[in-house]
Amino acid sequence: MVSNKSDFTQGNILHKLTLFMLPILGALVLQAAYGAVDLLVVGHFGTTAGLSGVSTGSQVLNLVTFVVTQLAMGVAVVIGCAVFALVFWKGDVLAGLFTKNAAVVANAFAYLKGFAPETIGTAILFTMPGYFNGNNQTVFTMAQGIIQTLLVRLPLAYYMSIQPNANLTNIGVAAPVSTGVGVLLCVGFYVWWNRKLAKQAQL
Numbered sequence: 001m002v003s004n005k006s007d008f009t010q011g012n013i014l015h016k017l018t019l020f021m022l023p024i025l026g027a028l029v030l031q032a033a034y035g036a037v038d039l040l041v042v043g044h045f046g047t048t049a050g051l052s053g054v055s056t057g058s059q060v061l062n063l064v065t066f067v068v069t070q071l072a073m074g075v076a077v078v079i080g081c082a083v084f085a086l087v088f089w090k091g092d093v094l095a096g097l098f099t100k101n102a103a104v105v106a107n108a109f110a111y112l113k114g115f116a117p118e119t120i121g122t123a124i125l126f127t128m129p130g131y132f133n134g135n136n137q138t139v140f141t142m143a144q145g146i147i148q149t150l151l152v153r154l155p156l157a158y159y160m161s162i163q164p165n166a167n168l169t170n171i172g173v174a175a176p177v178s179t180g181v182g183v184l185l186c187v188g189f190y191v192w193w194n195r196k197l198a199k200q201a202q203l
Helices: 013-034 036-045 046-067 074-095 102-115 117-125 127-134 136-163 169-174 174-202
Strands: none
Touching: 013 117, 046 102, 074 102, 074 117, 102 169, 102 174, 117 127, 117 174, 127 136, 127 174, 136 174, 169 174
């Protein structure tokens, strides 16, 4: 039976839709800002070539991420593993599709090596928020995005940037680490939420 709170056909429909929509909107804004984190950090300490390298690497990864997220999770993980290998070992070839500047290609390749595991993590994570949004758990989706982007990736990327041996590969690692945290949050919430539903069903 659909609860009155999640029934969009009765009562104050506009109010219910607004409460449902705002967390999703917040999550989408965070997702858009997610890719700007490394550019922000590198812009404070890096060279022009380094900044261009991250920007070029991001274009490669946006293309890859788009392809991966359009596929079902099982297939996407397999493709994500293949793309990981391609990005990790042949990232310079991919970066060369966007620029012919040797310094930018070298910096993009360095960044892509750290970022490469993100192609696998993305295939796993991106199916989860859709599941929770479909089950009216939009606040968790937004909270997960805040934690992943603002409390994990940004601080970690900044920390990597101020180390004596700072490089674009280490900064790029912040992305897959934060995605790993996002997966753990989603799995943990899923377990907790299902236990809660099971207890409610017994009442």
